[in-house]
Amino acid sequence: MLISVQALRALAAWVVVCHHFMQIFFDFHATGPIGQFFTDKGAVGVDIFFVISGLVIYLSTQNKDMPAGRFMVNRIIRIVPAYWLYTAAMGLLILVAQPLMPHAAIDWTHFILSLLFIPSENPGGYGMYPTLNVGWTLNYEMLFYLLFSLVFLFEQRHRPLIVAAALFAVSEVLTRLGVISHFYRNDIVYEFLLGIAIGVFHRRGWIANGLWLPLLAIVGGLLTIYHLAPSDRLLHWGLPSAVIVLACVSLEPYFQGNRLLKVLGDCSYSVYLLHVLVLYGGWLAATRYGLNPxxxxAVCVPLIALGGWCSYQWIEKGLYLRLKDWLDKRRNDGELKALSRQEY
Structure with a gap:
């Protein structure tokens, strides 16, 4: 993993944390320029995540051939355990604290659909959000993984085009025909392709290392995001996010060997999932005891950071490795039995 990309992923996660702080504590009614910035622009962390996701999945699967099912299983055991845990925790929080959270609601049907990454209207009535509301992005991620699994049926040089065609078919054709949810008719899905394109450039050596030009590109990307609303999200936020990611790849020599940035990037997924739980807990405490938001x-931030690290170590990394070892052992045992039957 590129350390520069890890650093950017960590930054994107914490930008989203600040965005949801403004939502949960102030209902997006900012009183200062910094609060207004995170209110209006904090959601761009998701766009950066999607571009990085396309880049990482492309680079991590290069020169690898595997069954589509194995790719999906690897992604599921990496993504699902933490998501299910924090979805269950959010469901429990809603049940316990619902009198203080009138905007939140839960029912079993919607809860099960949330666990299965199936978009559905939240019973609270505020849109197509799962029980753990940040999980809406994972519905797109899982779609991307499913479509990306198709590439292993084709030659490596055709794979980016296959993913692009599949995403277009789902987002522009199947949704309009009513075959799948209109939730997926969103140009944000094409940000995964921007990440794949950056991966192609990186693999071919087309991204030169540098300092001042990449820094200028980052400034340009940030100014574009600052001055444009996400009404046309792919153009206004997706492309500038891709420019920022590409510039960070160019800056990789200045990040290499930084273990702290690597750890922060490793923890970003858990930070993204659990931060709303910590913020809601903080909001409930502030509401009940009249505390300064x-x-x-300031207390929530280290709790989120520590919780993200523990979650990464014990759930994401630890459980993933155990599940992967177990699945590999079963697969090897099955191959040995099949070979024995053939020899017999």
Whole structure:
């Protein structure tokens, strides 16, 4: 993994944390320029995530051939355990604290659909959000993984085009025909392709290392995001996010060997999942005891960071490795039995 990309992924996660702090504590009614920035622009962390996801999945599967099912199983055991845990925790929080959270609601049908990454209207009535509301992005991620699994049926040089065609078919054709949910008719899905394109450029050596030009590109990308609303999300936020990711790849020599940035990037998925739980807990405490929101947020930040690290170590990494070893052992045992039958 490129350390520069890890650093950017960590930054994107914490930008989303600040965005949801403004939502949960202030209902997006900012009183200052910094709060207004995170209110209006904090959601761009998701766009950066999607571009990085396309880049990482492309690079991690290059020169590898595997059954589509194995690719999906690897992604599922990497993504699902933490998501299910925090979805269950959010469901429990809603049940316990619902009198103080009138906007939140839960029912079993929607909860099960959330666990299965099936988009459905939230019973709270505020859109197509799962029980753990940040999980809406994972519905797109799982779609991307499913479609990307198709590439292993084709030659490596055709794979980016196969993914692009599959995403277009789903987002522009199947949704309009009513075959799948209109939730997927969103140009944000094409941000995965921007990440794949960056991966192609990187593999071919087309991204030169540098300092000042990449820094200028990052500034340009940030200014574009700052001045444009996400009404046309792919163009206004997706492309500038891709420019920022590409510039960070160019800056990789300045990040290499930085273990702290690697750890922060490793923890970003868990930070993304659990931060809303910590923020809601902080909001409930602030509401009940009349605490200063910013003082509460100052306590929430280290709790989110520590919780993200523990979650990564014990759930994402630890459980993933155990499940992968177990599945590999079963697969090897099955291959040995099949070979024995053939010899017999």
């Amino acid at each position: 910013y003082a509460v947020f």
